[in-house]
Amino acid sequence: MKIDSYRNQNWLESLLSYVWGAHFSDIARSNQIKIIFGKKAKRRLGSIGLDSNDPSISIIRINPIFQDMEVPQFVVVATIVHEMTHYAHGFNSPLQQKQQHPHRGGVIKQEFAERGLEYMYLEQQTWLKENWPRILDKYFAPTTHRSSTRSVKVILPWWMPRL
Numbered sequence: 001m002k003i004d005s006y007r008n009q010n011w012l013e014s015l016l017s018y019v020w021g022a023h024f025s026d027i028a029r030s031n032q033i034k035i036i037f038g039k040k041a042k043r044r045l046g047s048i049g050l051d052s053n054d055p056s057i058s059i060i061r062i063n064p065i066f067q068d069m070e071v072p073q074f075v076v077v078a079t080i081v082h083e084m085t086h087y088a089h090g091f092n093s094p095l096q097q098k099q100q101h102p103h104r105g106g107v108i109k110q111e112f113a114e115r116g117l118e119y120m121y122l123e124q125q126t127w128l129k130e131n132w133p134r135i136l137d138k139y140f141a142p143t144t145h146r147s148s149t150r151s152v153k154v155i156l157p158w159w160m161p162r163l
């Protein structure tokens, strides 16, 4: 994988600090939160979970393909906003859980909109639709990728991050 040294652990942490300060300053930091690169994946852009060694710690995992400089920074920021939305809604965080299901009912898009970030949500979707398959071809065997997209019918957009 082509890795740009600028997009390292410090970069991830500074993006999380930025997102929290700029867009989630109303949300209490109620526990320790780590942000790390997870496993490369086609569909999962990010996730939030609890540290298996210490469940008091929340961990946001970001797709390491985002180290590719062809991926604009706003796409990474939007992914962090998505995971922070789960945190704010009480999924894998100590905060009170706001709804039963982390995605159902358009709650993610609604949270973006309430925070004045609907444009970011929409621009991320547009960028992914136009560019993500081509980026994936650099990191996964194209035959696998093509055959799976041809044969599998997905109802949700296939690039949508899963919890």
Ligand SMILES: [Zn+2]
Residues within 6 Å of the ligand: 082, 086, 102, 103, 161, 162, 163
């Ligand atoms: Zn999610």
